[in-house]
Amino acid sequence: MARSPEPPADNPETESRQTLRRLGGDKGLSLTERLSTNVAARLYATPLHAMRLRGRYPLKLLGVAADPVPGDPAIGERIAAGRLIHAGHTAFVRDLDFAAAHHPARWREWADGWCWLRDLAAHVPDVRAATALAEPLAARWLGRFAAFEPVAWRADITGQRLLMALSHAPLILSSPDQVYRSLVLSGIATWARHLDRAAFRLPEGLGRALALAGLWAAGLLLPGGETRAARALAGLESLLPELVLPDGGIYSRAPIDALHLAELLLHAGGAAEALEKRPPLAFAEALGRLVPALRGMALGDGIVGAWAGSAALPAAALARLSSQVASGTALSKGGGHSGYHRLGAGKTIVLVDAGPPALARMAPEGHAGTLAFEMSDGPQRLIVNCGGQRGLAAPLPAALADGLRTTAAHSTLTIENTNSTRIRDDGSLGLGVETVDVESRASSEGFWLEASHDGYARRFGLTVRRRLWLSPDGLDLRGEDALEPAPVGALKRRGPRPFDIRFHLGPDVAATPTVDGSGALLKLPGGRLWQMKARGGALAIEPSLWVDPAGQLHKTSQLVISGTTDKGAATIGWSLKRAGR
Numbered sequence: 001m002a003r004s005p006e007p008p009a010d011n012p013e014t015e016s017r018q019t020l021r022r023l024g025g026d027k028g029l030s031l032t033e034r035l036s037t038n039v040a041a042r043l044y045a046t047p048l049h050a051m052r053l054r055g056r057y058p059l060k061l062l063g064v065a066a067d068p069v070p071g072d073p074a075i076g077e078r079i080a081a082g083r084l085i086h087a088g089h090t091a092f093v094r095d096l097d098f099a100a101a102h103h104p105a106r107w108r109e110w111a112d113g114w115c116w117l118r119d120l121a122a123h124v125p126d127v128r129a130a131t132a133l134a135e136p137l138a139a140r141w142l143g144r145f146a147a148f149e150p151v152a153w154r155a156d157i158t159g160q161r162l163l164m165a166l167s168h169a170p171l172i173l174s175s176p177d178q179v180y181r182s183l184v185l186s187g188i189a190t191w192a193r194h195l196d197r198a199a200f201r202l203p204e205g206l207g208r209a210l211a212l213a214g215l216w217a218a219g220l221l222l223p224g225g226e227t228r229a230a231r232a233l234a235g236l237e238s239l240l241p242e243l244v245l246p247d248g249g250i251y252s253r254a255p256i257d258a259l260h261l262a263e264l265l266l267h268a269g270g271a272a273e274a275l276e277k278r279p280p281l282a283f284a285e286a287l288g289r290l291v292p293a294l295r296g297m298a299l300g301d302g303i304v305g306a307w308a309g310s311a312a313l314p315a316a317a318l319a320r321l322s323s324q325v326a327s328g329t330a331l332s333k334g335g336g337h338s339g340y341h342r343l344g345a346g347k348t349i350v351l352v353d354a355g356p357p358a359l360a361r362m363a364p365e366g367h368a369g370t371l372a373f374e375m376s377d378g379p380q381r382l383i384v385n386c387g388g389q390r391g392l393a394a395p396l397p398a399a400l401a402d403g404l405r406t407t408a409a410h411s412t413l414t415i416e417n418t419n420s421t422r423i424r425d426d427g428s429l430g431l432g433v434e435t436v437d438v439e440s441r442a443s444s445e446g447f448w449l450e451a452s453h454d455g456y457a458r459r460f461g462l463t464v465r466r467r468l469w470l471s472p473d474g475l476d477l478r479g480e481d482a483l484e485p486a487p488v489g490a491l492k493r494r495g496p497r498p499f500d501i502r503f504h505l506g507p508d509v510a511a512t513p514t515v516d517g518s519g520a521l522l523k524l525p526g527g528r529l530w531q532m533k534a535r536g537g538a539l540a541i542e543p544s545l546w547v548d549p550a551g552q553l554h555k556t557s558q559l560v561i562s563g564t565t566d567k568g569a570a571t572i573g574w575s576l577k578r579a580g581r
Helices: 031-044 047-052 073-080 105-112 116-123 127-144 155-167 178-201 206-221 226-243 255-274 281-296 315-324 398-404
Strands: 014-021 083-086 089-092 340-345 348-353 373-377 380-384 413-415 435-443 446-453 462-470 476-485 498-505 510-513 519-523 529-535 538-547 553-564 570-579
Touching (some): 031 047, 047 178, 073 083, 073 127, 105 155, 116 127, 127 178, 155 178, 155 255, 178 206, 206 226, 206 255, 226 281, 255 281, 281 315, 281 340, 340 446, 340 462, 348 462, 413 462, 413 476, 498 570, 510 538, 553 570
Antiparallel strands (some): 014 435, 340 348, 348 373, 373 380, 380 498, 446 462, 476 570, 510 519, 529 570
């Protein structure tokens, strides 16, 4: 039978206790912020703002910033064939209207941000050949959006467009046509003038970072931009500590945002390097926290799992990022601020989400997966969450994307098949988990973690508690999931409550039930065997799925331990032990 995990008996080598809170987390942007955004958009469309954007255009750029993110040559090939394809949407170049109403939002962001330049550069290394493809697209875009348009001139998209234009300038500024060249250079200068005001009016978040980074790069690479660069850098130096937590976690808790911010800082830093200067210290400090934290979230296959709304991150992206920063070989076990805890021993890695969801305003597509965990044995994924959508090249079916956000799509406990944090009809996270208490210890006897959340306290009067212990050799993981009466002040609801504890299995993990029905034998693709045993509930094997970083769906299985509370409480003990070595 599975024995419940207990803390180490001897004096622990390390010990940590935290309480993470999500205060006011169900609230989105305030009324004042929404009004400010609407007023600003109307102001930008006025003749007054158009007058402010006038000025001399530069005759040349002072340098070309290197783009640290490789494009997709397959997409570049399609562009060369006359098709702009992104996020599952295709637009034909021959009759392209960038502002057509049928273009999805994600496609507009990609196209108006000129991200297609990156893909063209990847497909056509020869600058002359790539120029013949890029310049007509740039000219068409400039002709369509010479004046303000709410989407194309949105501050974060404009920041992205500036970075792309400044780093792929040879593709759009090699023409002998002086009228066209002046149009491009005037456009770059005008976008920077727009961001002089618009970048600082965005709410705190990745969008503001993108706008300020583009503005800072323009300040460096356009003649006479010293004041602009200094102001943008001051904004970034104030913003980055809000986005990057002390332990390297990201404000939204979504790994895809951490990856994008790290790539953004490297991209913007290329503007300084183009002038043979060092990127700002604030960039290095943020990268020095972000990258080790991301590496600490990867399992043995190098893939960072789907957490907090993010799709799983490919191992190649993390490896590339690690090679580009000084702290690339460091690895953080996280915990105190991000809420992600890594337990590792032998060839086993366990990653636990022991934090409340991010604020609704910071994570509009967050997941309700508090206290879920993932686990790997060497390069094989054993326990996973089902997946996420943000960061995938093409969108998933809406019903699937919505389902991946639910608590049941995570390896954790659900009560009456409801979410631990409500998912509203508009997609934002509502009330639910507000407080997570965490205690972790490490000693010669192993690694021990205990965490609890209050996501079901209001509805059912119950607190969820999960205890985990990993042996020093990594061959034995023991767990206990408990439902306990919530503290005084929480709503008390009497009566039995059915619950399920789900363990979604990694791709190609074969599950066979044991004869007594209280466990299962798990065979990994490499032949290794793990045995699951449960105490206190009935164990069943049911279908599941896993969405990989490329958006491919893999049919898998899940182990589900079911039970019902008795007198307002329940305890389930379970263990995962590897058979053999």
